[in-house]
Amino acid sequence: MIDTLQDALGSSIVLTDEDLVAGYVHDEAEWAAYGRALAVVRATSVYDVQQTVRWAIEHDVPVVPRGAGTGLSGGANAVDGCVIISLERMNKVKEINALERLAVVEPGVVNNDLRDAVAKEGLWYPPDPASAPWSTIGGNVGTNAGGVCCVKYGVTRDYVLSLQVVTGTGEVVRIGRRTAKGVAGLDLVGLMVGSEGTLGVITEITVRLRPLPDPPRTVIGYFDSIVDAGVAVREVAAKGVTPSALELVDRVCLQAVDNYAHMGLSGEANVILIGEVDQPGDTGVRESQLLQEAFTAGNATFVAETCDPKEAEVMMAARRLAYPAMEGLGDLLTEDICVPKEHVPEMLRRIEVIAAECNTQIANVAHAGDGNLHPLMITERGDTAARERAQQAFGRIIDDAIALGGTVTGEHGVGLLKMPGLAKEQGPHVMAMQQAIKKALDPHGILNPGKVLPVASPTGSVL
Amino acid sequence: MIDTLQDALGSSIVLTDEDLVAGYVHDEAEWAAYGRALAVVRATSVYDVQQTVRWAIEHDVPVVPRGAGTGLSGGANAVDGCVIISLERMNKVKEINALERLAVVEPGVVNNDLRDAVAKEGLWYPPDPASAPWSTIGGNVGTNAGGVCCVKYGVTRDYVLSLQVVTGTGEVVRIGRRTAKGVAGLDLVGLMVGSEGTLGVITEITVRLRPLPDPPRTVIGYFDSIVDAGVAVREVAAKGVTPSALELVDRVCLQAVDNYAHMGLSGEANVILIGEVDQPGDTGVRESQLLQEAFTAGNATFVAETCDPKEAEVMMAARRLAYPAMEGLGDLLTEDICVPKEHVPEMLRRIEVIAAECNTQIANVAHAGDGNLHPLMITERGDTAARERAQQAFGRIIDDAIALGGTVTGEHGVGLLKMPGLAKEQGPHVMAMQQAIKKALDPHGILNPGKVLPVASPTGSVL
Numbered sequence: 001m002i003d004t005l006q007d008a009l010g011s012s013i014v015l016t017d018e019d020l021v022a023g024y025v026h027d028e029a030e031w032a033a034y035g036r037a038l039a040v041v042r043a044t045s046v047y048d049v050q051q052t053v054r055w056a057i058e059h060d061v062p063v064v065p066r067g068a069g070t071g072l073s074g075g076a077n078a079v080d081g082c083v084i085i086s087l088e089r090m091n092k093v094k095e096i097n098a099l100e101r102l103a104v105v106e107p108g109v110v111n112n113d114l115r116d117a118v119a120k121e122g123l124w125y126p127p128d129p130a131s132a133p134w135s136t137i138g139g140n141v142g143t144n145a146g147g148v149c150c151v152k153y154g155v156t157r158d159y160v161l162s163l164q165v166v167t168g169t170g171e172v173v174r175i176g177r178r179t180a181k182g183v184a185g186l187d188l189v190g191l192m193v194g195s196e197g198t199l200g201v202i203t204e205i206t207v208r209l210r211p212l213p214d215p216p217r218t219v220i221g222y223f224d225s226i227v228d229a230g231v232a233v234r235e236v237a238a239k240g241v242t243p244s245a246l247e248l249v250d251r252v253c254l255q256a257v258d259n260y261a262h263m264g265l266s267g268e269a270n271v272i273l274i275g276e277v278d279q280p281g282d283t284g285v286r287e288s289q290l291l292q293e294a295f296t297a298g299n300a301t302f303v304a305e306t307c308d309p310k311e312a313e314v315m316m317a318a319r320r321l322a323y324p325a326m327e328g329l330g331d332l333l334t335e336d337i338c339v340p341k342e343h344v345p346e347m348l349r350r351i352e353v354i355a356a357e358c359n360t361q362i363a364n365v366a367h368a369g370d371g372n373l374h375p376l377m378i379t380e381r382g383d384t385a386a387r388e389r390a391q392q393a394f395g396r397i398i399d400d401a402i403a404l405g406g407t408v409t410g411e412h413g414v415g416l417l418k419m420p421g422l423a424k425e426q427g428p429h430v431m432a433m434q435q436a437i438k439k440a441l442d443p444h445g446i447l448n449p450g451k452v453l454p455v456a457s458p459t460g461s462v463l
Numbered sequence: 464m465i466d467t468l469q470d471a472l473g474s475s476i477v478l479t480d481e482d483l484v485a486g487y488v489h490d491e492a493e494w495a496a497y498g499r500a501l502a503v504v505r506a507t508s509v510y511d512v513q514q515t516v517r518w519a520i521e522h523d524v525p526v527v528p529r530g531a532g533t534g535l536s537g538g539a540n541a542v543d544g545c546v547i548i549s550l551e552r553m554n555k556v557k558e559i560n561a562l563e564r565l566a567v568v569e570p571g572v573v574n575n576d577l578r579d580a581v582a583k584e585g586l587w588y589p590p591d592p593a594s595a596p597w598s599t600i601g602g603n604v605g606t607n608a609g610g611v612c613c614v615k616y617g618v619t620r621d622y623v624l625s626l627q628v629v630t631g632t633g634e635v636v637r638i639g640r641r642t643a644k645g646v647a648g649l650d651l652v653g654l655m656v657g658s659e660g661t662l663g664v665i666t667e668i669t670v671r672l673r674p675l676p677d678p679p680r681t682v683i684g685y686f687d688s689i690v691d692a693g694v695a696v697r698e699v700a701a702k703g704v705t706p707s708a709l710e711l712v713d714r715v716c717l718q719a720v721d722n723y724a725h726m727g728l729s730g731e732a733n734v735i736l737i738g739e740v741d742q743p744g745d746t747g748v749r750e751s752q753l754l755q756e757a758f759t760a761g762n763a764t765f766v767a768e769t770c771d772p773k774e775a776e777v778m779m780a781a782r783r784l785a786y787p788a789m790e791g792l793g794d795l796l797t798e799d800i801c802v803p804k805e806h807v808p809e810m811l812r813r814i815e816v817i818a819a820e821c822n823t824q825i826a827n828v829a830h831a832g833d834g835n836l837h838p839l840m841i842t843e844r845g846d847t848a849a850r851e852r853a854q855q856a857f858g859r860i861i862d863d864a865i866a867l868g869g870t871v872t873g874e875h876g877v878g879l880l881k882m883p884g885l886a887k888e889q890g891p892h893v894m895a896m897q898q899a900i901k902k903a904l905d906p907h908g909i910l911n912p913g914k915v916l917p918v919a920s921p922t923g924s925v926l
């Protein structure tokens with residue numbers, strides 16, 4: 001069956017060799033299940049994507065789009081019998097327009113490559129997930145990726161103006177606009193962003209850009225306890241400061257980073273907060289002052305400001321290296337809850353309690369300034385009992401986040417891992433609205449089925 | 464039939480008196496058709512709304528939600544045999560939370576009332592349509608309203624975190640979140656914003672807030688021709704300035720404002736640009752300087768900066784009064800195109816050509832900084848031939864905006880007046896996607912039918 005697709009597009013585009021296909025069947029969500037794929041289509045053009053989707057409709061085969069596979073929720077994992085569409089070869093920056101402050105890119109452009117290209121024009125593409133050196137804009141759009149700067153500058157959806165999409169009926173459409181404003185019809189672009197490949201395959205993206213920000217002032221705080229750091233985060237919000245970054249790294253992560261990159265940070269503090277403010281002039285000075293006061297109000301044991309970019313970069317590098325550094329410690333189950341800022345200290349306290357009660361090591365990194373916490377459950381590889389306890393902790397953290405008015409996923413997406421959490425958070429009526437939209441835009445049920453939303457049976461009920 | 468609804472909710476809520484109903488059957492789009500309504504439900508609670516929608520489903524009666532009726536596209540106009548749901552009495556500000564920077568409001572809260580309420584806490588709700596003294600947040604959300612500040616601070620959709628909605632199946636749901644970030648499921652909030660009552664009836668809104676901005680520097684430019692002013696607008700973008708306002712008012716409007724409010728502006732200039740920058744300190748000084756240079760590059764005959772809030776307010780008042788002042792001149796047909804910034808001079812030139820060729824007086828006000836132009840076709844009341852010429856001009860302006868890569872509606876919404884333009888702009892496949900979503904969320908076809916999208920026949924084709 002796959003032969004007809006291979007004949008149409010060529011064997012350099014449609015890979016069926018098992019070893020090659022194996023490299024594409026899952027993302028970086030270690031705990032998420034994945035199935036066997038028939039083939040990988042390494043698309044080079046919208047034509048390849050459209051032909052694949054039309055072939056998939058004809059043969060009733062699921063398609064799973066993917067970028068670099070750096071996702072942490074299993075959204076790009078193969079489902080049995082699927083064709084994976086990899087967009088990595090569609091990696092051209094087609095236009096950078098300084099006057100309109102926009103760029104047009106293919107989905108396989110790596111986030112940092114776009115950022116570097118526009119920086120040459122004095123422009124900035126803000127969304128900066130920790131995966132920015134590897135992840136692609138297409139994947140970022142599919143998951144509505146966040147990052148460090150979001151606390152001030154918003155997430156991927158805030159920067160997507162227009163998309164070219166291959167739809168669930170195999171048409172190539174252009175949605176959105178190039179203009180600064182526009183209210184023509186329903187917001188199909190916003191709907192497509194963050195839909196994790198369940199509503200269409202994105203083949204071109206027009207993003208908004210901003211001018212490069214002013215160099216930040218960086219404020220570091222050391223804390224004895226994670227709850228103290230949480231209190232400082234709440235104080236930042238209470239004082240009305242808008243930091244351009246406010247990150248938390250705990251002792252377990254600091255030690256892992258020390259082992260990984262020999263930075264010598266873990267001797268200094270149990271928990272660090274790294275804050276940045278980037279308003280110019282006296283306003284920036286005042287904001288930095290307020291940030292320092294907020295850290296002090298959270299019982300910081302040490303607070304300092306630096307305007308030395310190198311020193312600031314060392315601190316932020318520790319944050320960025322946390323995840324790769326931790327991977328050496330065992331199997332990681334990554335949480336991604338987001339709670340209202342006022343409840344950050346309480347949520348961090350509850351995570352400590354859950355760690356103790358579930359006898360599970362939980363490390364913490366966080367985009368703390370917007371309440372987006374990433375507790376990381378670490379278990380020794382092969383220890384089944386520990387794994388079960390970690391899974392229990394994962395579920396309890398989700399329940400507590402919902403109880404505090406939060407959400408089960410701040411930026412990683414639902415994928416497979418957060419499907420039970422999504423249904424708990426949103427309830428049956430909101431789930432039904434989403435199922436109805438899914439069925440409307442994917443009438444053949446071929447677009448990444450079984451991700452985000454449960455597969456609906458032909459009669460409309462949920463299997 | 465309507466008696467059963469009146470019995471259920473009471474005759475103070477369900478109005479059927481013809482004279483009273485007549486006050487609710489159209490918005491301010493003078494040229495848009497409207498039909499006869501069975502009744503107006505002046506809802507006081509989500510219960511009233513839900514009961515009305517359930518009754519409407521049972522009796523196959525269209526419901527048309529409306530706020531203050533200040534719309535300019537006919538989106539809130541009655542369709543024959545409908546029940547109008549007026550949300551004006553649901554006007555409580557339920558919560559202002561400075562720490563989370565959000566407010567929770569009922570849909571009938573007047574925009575300026577919300578702005579005043581949050582200003583007391585040092586906070587700011589940016590979206591500021593010219594109708595802000597009268598229009599409601601619910602209406603603003605329904606149309607994704609824009610305004611003067613959007614050029615820097617974005618539109619209504621950028622500020623809506625969460626909604627309570629009565630759905631097309633009569634359920635009360637809560638969509639979105641209270642947290643700063645979140646990617647749980649499809650973006651139902653973004654979809655609902657700007658859907659003009661076609662996907663649900665909004666009964667509660669949670670909006671993001673910002674800190675109050677710094678006082679702006681205001682730069683005024685006088686120009687002999689509107690194309691010169693357009694060149695200045697393009698130069699502002701080319702220089703990479705981010706103004707917090709950049710408004711255009713032409714001679715016809717200035718004279719109307721003079722007659723209306725005796726401000727004496729029209730003796731000074733043919734066209735004025737009013738720019739604001741609000742970055743603090745030296746950055747603001749530099750931005751103001753760049754704005755002045757851009758105006759000069761557009762052949763301004765006079766350029767001046769003022770930091771006197773009173774003087775700045777006079778200029779901005781002239782902009783805000785333009786529409787009410789013009790209403791005295793005759794019938795107004797209001798355009799709302801938005802074009803890429805680089806094409807602002809060319810679009811303004813084409814509007815001049817169209818005015819001459821169609822022998823129609825066209826005045827211009829514009830949110831020029833984001834390319835959102837409001838050419839206003841003025842015709843003497845009762846002059847049918849002039850009206851036909853104006854309608855021809857309206858159509859040609861839409862065609863030219865599309866040809867220049869623009870959109871048919873920047874901020875007013877599609878309603879009735881822009882339905883042909885929407886179909887032209889987006890083409891059949893994108894229209895079909897929207898029809899599919901409409902059918903998914905409004906399976907009974909009762910939610911403001913015949914607005915934005917043509918009514919689909921039961922078999923799926925478009926009548």
